[in-house]
Amino acid sequence: MLIQDVRNCAINIADFGVTDLNELKWDLNHLPPVDVGEYIANLSRKQRAIAFRLLNKNRAIDVFEYLPPDVQEQLINSLHDVQVAQILEAMSPDERAELFDELPASVVKRLLHSLSPQQRQVTATILGYPEGTAGRVMTTEYVRLQEGLTVREVLNKIRSQDEDKETIYYAYVTDDNRKLVSVVSLRQLLFSYPDALLRDIAAAKVIRASTDTPGREVAKIMKRYDLIALPVVDREERLVGIVTIDDVVDILDEEATEEIQKLAGVTGGDEPALCSPRVTLRKRLPWLLGNIGLYIAAASAIAPFQEVIKVVPVLAIIMPILANSSGNVAFQVLSVTVRGLGLGEVTPKDTMTLLRKELTAGLGTAVGLGLALATLSMMWSPPNERWVSLVAGTVMAANVLIAVTLGTLLPMGLKRLNLDPALISGPLMTTTLDAVGFMTFLSLISFALQLFA
Amino acid sequence: MLIQDVRNCAINIADFGVTDLNELKWDLNHLPPVDVGEYIANLSRKQRAIAFRLLNKNRAIDVFEYLPPDVQEQLINSLHDVQVAQILEAMSPDERAELFDELPASVVKRLLHSLSPQQRQVTATILGYPEGTAGRVMTTEYVRLQEGLTVREVLNKIRSQDEDKETIYYAYVTDDNRKLVSVVSLRQLLFSYPDALLRDIAAAKVIRASTDTPGREVAKIMKRYDLIALPVVDREERLVGIVTIDDVVDILDEEATEEIQKLAGVTGGDEPALCSPRVTLRKRLPWLLGNIGLYIAAASAIAPFQEVIKVVPVLAIIMPILANSSGNVAFQVLSVTVRGLGLGEVTPKDTMTLLRKELTAGLGTAVGLGLALATLSMMWSPPNERWVSLVAGTVMAANVLIAVTLGTLLPMGLKRLNLDPALISGPLMTTTLDAVGFMTFLSLISFALQLFA
Numbered sequence: 001m002l003i004q005d006v007r008n009c010a011i012n013i014a015d016f017g018v019t020d021l022n023e024l025k026w027d028l029n030h031l032p033p034v035d036v037g038e039y040i041a042n043l044s045r046k047q048r049a050i051a052f053r054l055l056n057k058n059r060a061i062d063v064f065e066y067l068p069p070d071v072q073e074q075l076i077n078s079l080h081d082v083q084v085a086q087i088l089e090a091m092s093p094d095e096r097a098e099l100f101d102e103l104p105a106s107v108v109k110r111l112l113h114s115l116s117p118q119q120r121q122v123t124a125t126i127l128g129y130p131e132g133t134a135g136r137v138m139t140t141e142y143v144r145l146q147e148g149l150t151v152r153e154v155l156n157k158i159r160s161q162d163e164d165k166e167t168i169y170y171a172y173v174t175d176d177n178r179k180l181v182s183v184v185s186l187r188q189l190l191f192s193y194p195d196a197l198l199r200d201i202a203a204a205k206v207i208r209a210s211t212d213t214p215g216r217e218v219a220k221i222m223k224r225y226d227l228i229a230l231p232v233v234d235r236e237e238r239l240v241g242i243v244t245i246d247d248v249v250d251i252l253d254e255e256a257t258e259e260i261q262k263l264a265g266v267t268g269g270d271e272p273a274l275c276s277p278r279v280t281l282r283k284r285l286p287w288l289l290g291n292i293g294l295y296i297a298a299a300s301a302i303a304p305f306q307e308v309i310k311v312v313p314v315l316a317i318i319m320p321i322l323a324n325s326s327g328n329v330a331f332q333v334l335s336v337t338v339r340g341l342g343l344g345e346v347t348p349k350d351t352m353t354l355l356r357k358e359l360t361a362g363l364g365t366a367v368g369l370g371l372a373l374a375t376l377s378m379m380w381s382p383p384n385e386r387w388v389s390l391v392a393g394t395v396m397a398a399n400v401l402i403a404v405t406l407g408t409l410l411p412m413g414l415k416r417l418n419l420d421p422a423l424i425s426g427p428l429m430t431t432t433l434d435a436v437g438f439m440t441f442l443s444l445i446s447f448a449l450q451l452f453a
Numbered sequence: 454m455l456i457q458d459v460r461n462c463a464i465n466i467a468d469f470g471v472t473d474l475n476e477l478k479w480d481l482n483h484l485p486p487v488d489v490g491e492y493i494a495n496l497s498r499k500q501r502a503i504a505f506r507l508l509n510k511n512r513a514i515d516v517f518e519y520l521p522p523d524v525q526e527q528l529i530n531s532l533h534d535v536q537v538a539q540i541l542e543a544m545s546p547d548e549r550a551e552l553f554d555e556l557p558a559s560v561v562k563r564l565l566h567s568l569s570p571q572q573r574q575v576t577a578t579i580l581g582y583p584e585g586t587a588g589r590v591m592t593t594e595y596v597r598l599q600e601g602l603t604v605r606e607v608l609n610k611i612r613s614q615d616e617d618k619e620t621i622y623y624a625y626v627t628d629d630n631r632k633l634v635s636v637v638s639l640r641q642l643l644f645s646y647p648d649a650l651l652r653d654i655a656a657a658k659v660i661r662a663s664t665d666t667p668g669r670e671v672a673k674i675m676k677r678y679d680l681i682a683l684p685v686v687d688r689e690e691r692l693v694g695i696v697t698i699d700d701v702v703d704i705l706d707e708e709a710t711e712e713i714q715k716l717a718g719v720t721g722g723d724e725p726a727l728c729s730p731r732v733t734l735r736k737r738l739p740w741l742l743g744n745i746g747l748y749i750a751a752a753s754a755i756a757p758f759q760e761v762i763k764v765v766p767v768l769a770i771i772m773p774i775l776a777n778s779s780g781n782v783a784f785q786v787l788s789v790t791v792r793g794l795g796l797g798e799v800t801p802k803d804t805m806t807l808l809r810k811e812l813t814a815g816l817g818t819a820v821g822l823g824l825a826l827a828t829l830s831m832m833w834s835p836p837n838e839r840w841v842s843l844v845a846g847t848v849m850a851a852n853v854l855i856a857v858t859l860g861t862l863l864p865m866g867l868k869r870l871n872l873d874p875a876l877i878s879g880p881l882m883t884t885t886l887d888a889v890g891f892m893t894f895l896s897l898i899s900f901a902l903q904l905f906a
Contacts, residue, residue, distance in 0.1 A: 032678055250676075361737070
């Protein structure tokens with residue numbers, strides 16, 4: 001079935017009346033859980049509870065994990081406590097931790113009590129790690145083995161496990177102290193003789209993360225080594241969980257969203273497209289006002305030159321072009337540098353290599369834009385003010401080189417200080433460049449005017 | 454071993470002299486292929502060939518796939534033809550297609566001839582699909598089964614396959630015409646009775662892509678359904694390949710890079726941080742010059758007003774702030790909308806919902822920025838020009854609402870036309886907004902001046 005067909009099915013269910021309950025029930029229990037989740041999320045509150053009760057027990061758990069947090073919360077409130085307890089108990093620990101993160105503390109407290117002691121402890125442990133770390137996104141459901149087994153015994157052991165383990169494609173070998181010793185893939189197990197010893201086929205060099213490894217670092221490691229699961233160890237090198245590839249895909253998307261939005265001046269870089277206008281305003285307005293505040297510096301730089309502008313009004317045309325163009329250059333450099341850092345293409349130790357490249361290309365840009373602005377202002381100036389175009393072209397060229405230098409060095413510097421390189425957003429750079437450009441430009445012009453006068 | 458340790462090892466090899474050849478050989482054959490690849494890529498041309506010859510045959514193939522295209526090409530030229538043929542023959546078809554993509558046509562022709570007829574055909578087929586489609590990134594190495602088998606037979610069949618198959622975690626069932634019928638996961642196989650029939654456990658609803666499905670769509674499907682492999686079918690619904698999760702991770706990164714860089718006005722959105730300055734210049738300068746060309750429109754809008762500026766020089770201070778702030782608003786909206794479309798959070802059918810949200814938040818922004826600009830220009834104006842601040846505040850507010858509307862509608866419109874929403878880059882928007890803002894502002898001021906005169 002093509003994805004379009006799946007989608008169509010999902011839409012068709014939406015058209016069913018309650019008379020088609022049996023058909024609806026079949027669909028709800030057989031279509032992919034993510035589609036069913038989307039369908040249920042789009043229903044009214046009342047319909048949601050009805051649809052959800054049509055799900056078989058295991059299905060209900062699968063679908064529940066795909067629901068958005070607000071719908072999960074509503075269902076928790078409208079389902080029987082026993083059913084809620086069943087679902088929560090069976091959820092994968094990382095999804096459960098994510099849900100608890102979103103719920104009010106009082107609800108979490110009540111729900112934690114409904115869990116078995118084991119699951120309660122697991123959840124508390126995961127919630128104990130800081131947000132955005134491997135400890136927080138890991139799941140505690142994985143296959144753990146002891147060294148002495150044969151391949152046959154391992155396969156039987158995997159078969160006897162709960163089918164719920166998030167991935168069975170890797171199994172991890174630990175010693176008596178739960179320290180991570182080696183790893184074996186299901187592929188290796190299948191291609192080995194049943195009587196071979198685990199210790200002879202398992203790889204002793206296990207690539208791993210620790211509980212406090214940042215999510216983006218986890219993603220980079222898994223991408224680099226083409227892993228579909230990465231073991232997570234605590235400070236004592238004891239195995240405590242695994243991060244699976246589906247989490248990595250989410251982390252990569254979140255990281256990229258953060259980079260794009262932060263570069264554009266959206267605070268936090270985590271605004272969903274369809275959030276409430278209040279959230280939008282909170283994430284954007286303070287930043288805009290702060291930037292206007294900063295612009296006072298740029299404007300104050302012009303204010304003393306009002307007399308100059310009176311004498312040479314063509315300046316009012318040239319200055320916006322100067323500002324706009326050097327701002328564009330800054331945005332281009334920032335986007336390439338910040339993204340390069342995000343992807344791990346470059347690290348702070350490449351600063352000088354990158355700067356050299358940017359300055360070389362920047363020279364070409366400086367000449368190109370300088371000539372363009374000089375020509376344009378030549379056309380607009382009255383004959384006795386043509387000398388202004390020379391100054392305009394020169395300042396434009398200089399401003400391009402400043403833009404290129406700052407656009408490379410600032411994110412690199414932030415990264416070296418272990419700060420977020422995307423903190424330098426494009427608009428902040430353009431404001432700074434405006435201030436510098438205007439001040440230089442107007443000073444030079446007024447100096448020249450005095451010289452001629 | 455922690456990732457740091459792995460890295461350290463990789464660095465240590467670099468310090469080895471040729472006297473440590475045995476130790477180097479051990480490392481080269483036991484460290485992760487990606488690390489060995491990085492090490493070899495950083496060697497001199499001569500050292501590279503030596504190091505590469507120290508690799509065992511299967512190792513050489515693994516490592517070769519991780520080398521950058523220019524290093525691959527150099528090695529192809531410096532290794533014996535027989536060895537090159539062996540490596541190429543054993544490479545996974547998608548990696549081989551990627552390599553051939555980068556090589557000069559004459560070299561590709563020669564290399565194609567060195568392949569076995571089967572591999573030659575596979576490569577030609579993949580290269581026949583357009584860039585960026587599922588057909589181009591898929592691999593043709595997967596496990597294909599016929600319906601009549603039992604679980605035991607299937608497992609034995611998987612075991613008898615070449616260990617090279619890119620993923621054995623899913624097996625695909627096809628009919629006599631090679632049409633895709635159902636899918637079974639290795640997990641399902643392991644948890645089923647050995648005598649169970651394949652047709653009873655395989656899922657008949659197979660989520661699939663066709664050869665011309667765009668890469669970003671493939672990534673979305675696999676992310677949505679948490680798949681680690683996705684089957685690809687041709688127009689006749691025949692199974693022709695699979696896309697694996699490691700390709701998806703790469704696609705997501707490329708997509709995000711494209712969005713960020715295109716928004717910032719980098720043509721193509723695919724500039725690597727460390728490319729040659731010539732590439733940088735080619736990707737950025739034409740766009741900058743084009744934008745200056747566009748700015749002529751904005752500037753021409755001001756040119757006729759030179760007299761007005763002579764009379765009210767505070768305008769030269771207000772106008773850059775007006776331009777800068779509405780540009781910032783546009784960048785924020787664009788980043789959220791383009792990213793939302795990229796992630797699939799919103800589709801063109803959400804246009805009105807999104808516009809409503811943006812306009813509601815935009816009203817708050819308009820009031821905030823309008824008041825800020827009015828207050829500032831009040832402070833800078835001489836007493837008899839205080840009325841200018843009223844106009845400034847009003848135009849600022851209006852410009853914010855225009856920015857918000859365009860920033861939502863333009864990318865949505867492009868997407869609806871099946872074009873790339875990131876085509877509307879931020880700087881293009883800011884130039885347009887400058888033109889509109891300046892024209893309105895100066896027209897109103899000169900109208901007011903005439904009224905008072």
